[in-house]
Amino acid sequence: MTHAPLRIGLIGAGRIGASHAAVMARRVPEVDLVAVVDARPGAAEAVAGPLGARTEPSPEALFAADDIDAVVIAASSTAHTELIVAAAEAGKHVFCEKPAGMSLEEIDRGRAATAKAGVAFQVGFNRRFAADFRAARDAITAGRIGEVQLMRSLTRDPGTGPADPAAVPAWTIFTQTLIHDFDSLNWLNPGARAVDVMATADALIRPDFRDAGLLDTAIVVIRYDNGAIATAEASFAAAYGYDVRGEVFGSAGMVTAGDGSSTSMRLFDVEGRTAATARGDVELMVDAYTGEFVEFANAVREGRPPSVTGDDARAAFAIAQACIESMQTGLRVRVDQGPTS
């Protein structure tokens, strides 16, 4: 490459952190994975070692390192805001996994800190970099479907559900899972803003944890200020794999993104004609993960904001927050879109 790669410090070596590390090291020459931090003994080493990166003992050590330009935050969601603020204050560019905070106030703090420091701030809404979702949006912005009227976005996690339902934080389905769908819907309805929401959710995978407050299945209806009506739907347990889809219907047509299949190979046998489904997010989303890190590196190098920002994080979280209130009241709840800019 003609340009020096963006030197990355990764915070968090859990499942998604390890995936991000591998994608960056193996598919994104635009970045250089320099160091990994994880509080759990051995976790950082396990990720950093095979990829030729070093470990650092703490986020603070990363922030102090001269050979690190930017951090990728894949730590616990509750720690996101403090890490964003500290990284920004140290002059590091910030890529943070969703959600960018646990409240609108937290997200606003991260936005303010990165803005003040003049560093890039990108949030991990990876679907924006998936080829099918991008093609859908391109068709929408090109006017191919006319005015947006009905939308749908869904996320179904692969497998059999939470290993420990009691350990699932309250409202996770809105703040961690559907947050992807809220961003997709916002992005696929260009220029429109969510007005209000009505949430329906339950513990259907593990009804034995309903009384403990588990919500593992949800449908949210969102109304936008251009009249569009959207549903966002999530489940923690899809037996057939990771299912991420979108559908946008307008006055002149419709686009759909996602069909659950992982390749165009088809097997015909006595059962019928079968397409393999993606077993997990890494399998389905590897190109999208690649794309978001390329965008991050390019944005920093070009001195421009990334294409998905803290403002987008706020807009998606505002919907999640309204969902929580809707669940608490059983009513349709207005989305707090903040002061008009």
Added chain:
Amino acid sequence: MTHAPLRIGLIGAGRIGASHAAVMARRVPEVDLVAVVDARPGAAEAVAGPLGARTEPSPEALFAADDIDAVVIAASSTAHTELIVAAAEAGKHVFCEKPAGMSLEEIDRGRAATAKAGVAFQVGFNRRFAADFRAARDAITAGRIGEVQLMRSLTRDPGTGPADPAAVPAWTIFTQTLIHDFDSLNWLNPGARAVDVMATADALIRPDFRDAGLLDTAIVVIRYDNGAIATAEASFAAAYGYDVRGEVFGSAGMVTAGDGSSTSMRLFDVEGRTAATARGDVELMVDAYTGEFVEFANAVREGRPPSVTGDDARAAFAIAQACIESMQTGLRVRVDQGPTS
């Protein structure tokens, strides 16, 4: 055929009546289209003539005819109940287009009259006879997807919307359009009953008629007593054709029905790979229409209730009625399931 065909009098020679007449005459030897009635001068003749049927001046004349065993009611919805009751009292079997009445009270009157007369009473929920929906239900009842958790059913009418929006009766989107989806969802969730609904609807195709009360776009969230959460969605104007789909997600998998394409032919050109979409309900549903009339004839001949009955009509209409109340109050509304049987 070994059995004499069921001799049919058709009431209503409008668009769907004409389609039903043609399907019965051309594809269903189990029935014999004997006579057609329509109040509009010439309408009955136009349908009856080419198919070798006679016309009758009034429904009463049909009911009095000795050579007619059963009536197919495709008249205005507001007339359904009176026609059902009169036909039953004349000893005619009854096939009625949906909805079977304009209120739960009307539907109950039709159910009571047909029960008292001992005649068959079938309602035109044609999706139950579409091959893909049947296959979906077979998979569900065979346990292939486990416990039902999330459902979706949608109806999008082809074209550009109502010719005269001012002439669309209030609540049509619930009582005439989504009634199909309500029945499909009930049927695809065997043994479960709808508990409550939350409706969202608007005039997005013709916003100039919003103030006049038009609702041309809607999403309804329905909760069932087995925990399943469903969405039913409708639009009066799909540019790409008639779109009828279903999706049922359960603890062990998912089934989908409908993909919008009308044949397996694919055209590849500079635009890409294109599948034709069904231009209208008759094109998409002709096999289902055939199936429902075969079922009607078979049920009468075998002296058993049809597989879709007045009870089903009531269950679907109860959801529509709750939607109306939900629109009026902005609240989630309980579905009136009637006295437990």
Added chain:
Amino acid sequence: MTHAPLRIGLIGAGRIGASHAAVMARRVPEVDLVAVVDARPGAAEAVAGPLGARTEPSPEALFAADDIDAVVIAASSTAHTELIVAAAEAGKHVFCEKPAGMSLEEIDRGRAATAKAGVAFQVGFNRRFAADFRAARDAITAGRIGEVQLMRSLTRDPGTGPADPAAVPAWTIFTQTLIHDFDSLNWLNPGARAVDVMATADALIRPDFRDAGLLDTAIVVIRYDNGAIATAEASFAAAYGYDVRGEVFGSAGMVTAGDGSSTSMRLFDVEGRTAATARGDVELMVDAYTGEFVEFANAVREGRPPSVTGDDARAAFAIAQACIESMQTGLRVRVDQGPTS
């Protein structure tokens, strides 16, 4: 119906004869199945009885019956020509299953006899009535793919192969199976004529019968006088069901027909996303069978030739005959297109 139905006598109550009887009786009011003949004791009764038809002791009895307008011949292929000629001489219209004879000479005798008698003569090339194949041809004749350059047609029979490989007549794969593909290719390349063929065939399903002359797998390359090059492919044993497909590639695009799936239902489970495949020809082709009998009845009533004629039967058989010679010589063989008309 306004017109009296075409009164049919069926010759042959085997697998395909029984299917044809049921389709005619249950889905084609344009015809009336009056009588059934089969030499095997009980076979005619088993088919005729449940459908309300009578039996006749012999084809001659059918030909002599005043209440029969036309015959449908689904007897052994070796008997086709004699039956066609006798029926024509008795003034009966003729629908004959493919092949219309066992040699070009036989087919020409049938063509001459029906022409002389002035009766309709239709051959059972059912794919011409399948919706996807029709749509493909419509696109071709509308110029959507430009000049035809490459073609493919295939037939794979469902199951595990011949029950008794020793009983399969020589060259069956060409004269009975690929004959469908030869006609489809001719029809999908409007106005063109086959010039020569090169056949490759073997006993791959049952190699233990190779020395006995079995051919159960074949690929034929056909060159047309408009330059188009086609492959026709067949197998006697497809584990996943009945597979009938076509592909036509031209200077401006491509059309494909057939995708093996029997409905648009999809099942998603741990195996992936599965579409059911058609288990047999009756399941896949029921609408095409319906269509061909409707066409037969309409052609007779309108006093015009059917859309698929003895000329088409000859053109397809000429390719089969060239294949046999190609297998015997190992060479490319010219197709006998007969005297130019």
Added chain:
Amino acid sequence: MTHAPLRIGLIGAGRIGASHAAVMARRVPEVDLVAVVDARPGAAEAVAGPLGARTEPSPEALFAADDIDAVVIAASSTAHTELIVAAAEAGKHVFCEKPAGMSLEEIDRGRAATAKAGVAFQVGFNRRFAADFRAARDAITAGRIGEVQLMRSLTRDPGTGPADPAAVPAWTIFTQTLIHDFDSLNWLNPGARAVDVMATADALIRPDFRDAGLLDTAIVVIRYDNGAIATAEASFAAAYGYDVRGEVFGSAGMVTAGDGSSTSMRLFDVEGRTAATARGDVELMVDAYTGEFVEFANAVREGRPPSVTGDDARAAFAIAQACIESMQTGLRVRVDQGPTS
């Protein structure tokens, strides 16, 4: 990365050379594109500059450079063998675009030279690294389709055909285009060897160049020693884009790879339901190109032969050579499989 990247010198900065350079530089950290050579003034600079590589004046200069471990040959096919031999003698590992030579003798010289030098020798059969083809082969080797009986592989280049048909070297369709299909068929029929071929080819896109010897459309039938019968098909001009597909049918089922669509996005409008098709090889094959360079780097680092070798190049070219003879004689021609090893 923990390992030093494989340092690459690229020979040839034409269309595919430029694509390879970009893929290596942007997606394959396992390699380092160090230098580019191209005889045409400016061509090397145009590719090398934006990617941060230097240019070298000649292949000899590359071979002499100490900081280059391996060469990627994307030069004119007629130069391949000399470059392979010279690179090997200089101790450089070799990745060569297909074909690896213009005759079996040339390919054998390249194989001998690389073997003698103990360097890696990989050939650019990229379909082996495409996800759908890999999944197809995995299913085959896992026994999912039983014994291979019928195969098909095709290549259709996007666009309107050769810009200058007179400049297309003789037999290009076999040695340059179908060579991909010959390798795919060999690879998808594990352990089997091609026995003989029968080729049919013509100038259908540009019939005005037929007399000049152009062949732009071809179908080849190949018989394998396990009985399998294959067709390989090519066209130089597909209006709808780059079309690469495979189909393997066996005693227990079938696999297909490729469906022409470039993403899972679907657009529904008045034309129907449309999937975008891939406009070119770079768009369709970028992941496969990435995969083949990762394999090359890994094979060198691990000191093992690449998964696609000079032996594979020879086996594919032997089929191409037999096709040429088949075109010259009009006969089925035996494939020269060389001395048994």
